Amino acid sequence: MAGIDEVARMAGVSTATVSRALSGNGHVSAVTRQRVHEAAQHLGYVVSSSASGLATGRTRNVGVVIPFLNRWFYGAVLEGAEHALLAHGYDLTLYNLGGGGDERRAVFEHFLLRKRVDAVLAIALELTDAEVRRLHALGKPIVGIGGTIRGVRTLSIDDHELARVATSHLIELGHRRIGHIGGDADSEMDFHVPSKRRVGYEHALNAAGIRPDPQLFEAADFSIPGGYRAAKRLLGDHRPTAIFASSDEMAIGAMLAARDLGLSVPRDVSVIGVDDHELAEFFGLSTVAQFPALQGRLAVDMLMGMLGDAAEHDEAAHIPLPYELTLRTSTARPSDQGATSA
Amino acid sequence: MAGIDEVARMAGVSTATVSRALSGNGHVSAVTRQRVHEAAQHLGYVVSSSASGLATGRTRNVGVVIPFLNRWFYGAVLEGAEHALLAHGYDLTLYNLGGGGDERRAVFEHFLLRKRVDAVLAIALELTDAEVRRLHALGKPIVGIGGTIRGVRTLSIDDHELARVATSHLIELGHRRIGHIGGDADSEMDFHVPSKRRVGYEHALNAAGIRPDPQLFEAADFSIPGGYRAAKRLLGDHRPTAIFASSDEMAIGAMLAARDLGLSVPRDVSVIGVDDHELAEFFGLSTVAQFPALQGRLAVDMLMGMLGDAAEHDEAAHIPLPYELTLRTSTARPSDQGATSA
């Protein structure tokens, strides 16, 4: 593989000039730059990231820590982030922390410290103070997605408001017995998203003069099968006329459960979810859309900004993420029968 | 951040000894090693990958190129690979080539060449000769998953045989009118998986004295909605008593379509897929399981072996991957009526 000196020789300049011409730092005359680029092109020269990294302390690589790869939401965020990074000329080094505590410790105490990355992007992971401190001690900017983290710039959705919007939609349609499928203890981890959404649901109910009924709540694991089982219980026992599920996958499970119980959606029961999952359209699911790919991109943009200037990056900040009520065919006014059984 | 010389000073040895003690290369007495480890621990020292990479030419990082992140199969392979790499102390740098030709060129002509990775793992991507040559010129081992690549060690499933097994299962149950939902032109790319599976399906039919009927074939995009639409056409027009779908997602779509048409699975129509998708169990879907996480792990093991010895890595080789007929409740003997309408 060609090195910088071969390029320098071929272009008839010094290695310093080659470096300047290729990196864009420092002034180089147009003709020289041109010659250097041609030589580099000709030789297939690409800088060695190790050498460049050692000399500059920057690697053009960001570490992404994420708890799952195989849930739609996470995959979509990752995709958005990876695409944006590539566009900025950055590599993405992936740390999937699904494996539990040991893996997480190894990543934060070893992998992220070996100066392979310039910055870290934490997706749906509530970093501990110790983790943040370690990274900041190395001068590495951090951006988090999905909730607030002390001392870190974060992007997140207003889960409370989003749940309120979804529930209010159901209320406005005339529903009074509105069930909720929220998250279980496992999904409560990190940013307590399930709780926030449940509170938003209850607030909407209260604001409409409806007393939240604990019997109308079921916990699940954010999956289709989980939503299915939860809805079976809910619809079997207490027959709400509408269900707000904290994720589209659970909402889809609920639609399947309704059908298996001989109920028609939305005639017998309305269902609304959260995400705008890739299958939402197929199932005609009304939902509150989040835009995960956009989230990934915004986070990367923020990171790039932080890498640019030498300002203080330890200061926290928080940016709200957009969401949007997206109506399809799974929600409608309640049919007359049973609309007022409470 | 502490450097190697601080550790050396603290342990009262030279930097060379620290390097040896920490890397495990070269002999160091037990007590010295102990002291060095303690000092490193105490100072929170972790080697700089840039410096180490520059000195050794190895980075402990592998590049993974993959066409999608958000399909179950790919996510699962990636998860398996990432987990295995972490266990080996390697980082995983991700290149998602979903964006089309430009991104792919950028990755192969620039990103992968900057010596950030020691090896590359190509998932479901048929590398071109030029791409392989470039990587080999850099001395980077390559392993491919999903099909054979000239000059590269690959792991792949016998798609032909797998389709034969699935179809034979249907035949053995007594089905004669067996439809097939295969891949469309897009999914044909790279390793022609859809064609191979279709041929396997036809071979099974022929072997049983059944003439394959082109009317019983529909193409789709490997998704649930795609499978749904394909099955609607198939079941509406030609009423096969069983369907073999080339992926579980399409098979699930077919089950949903059957239900919407008022057909019961498996009473009116049997359905079998390929993958053992995470939802297969929920839907009671019979399938031919592949084990994507295992595939990722095996590929990493192979890569680690190649990185170990200095042998020739240009020589191709091919390892077959396991699959397994997994029966659930979506396949059964055809009901008497209509079993012999052909």
Add this chain to the structure above:
DNA sequence: CTGAAAGCGCTAACAT
């Protein structure tokens, strides 16, 4: 605008 030269932090001969 360009060149010379001093490192960046570590590893691997080569000595001892």
Add this chain to the structure above:
DNA sequence: ATGTTAGCGCTTTCAG
């Protein structure tokens, strides 16, 4: 078993 030392390939002062 351990220390000395010469780079690894680039970037970046510092001169000119």
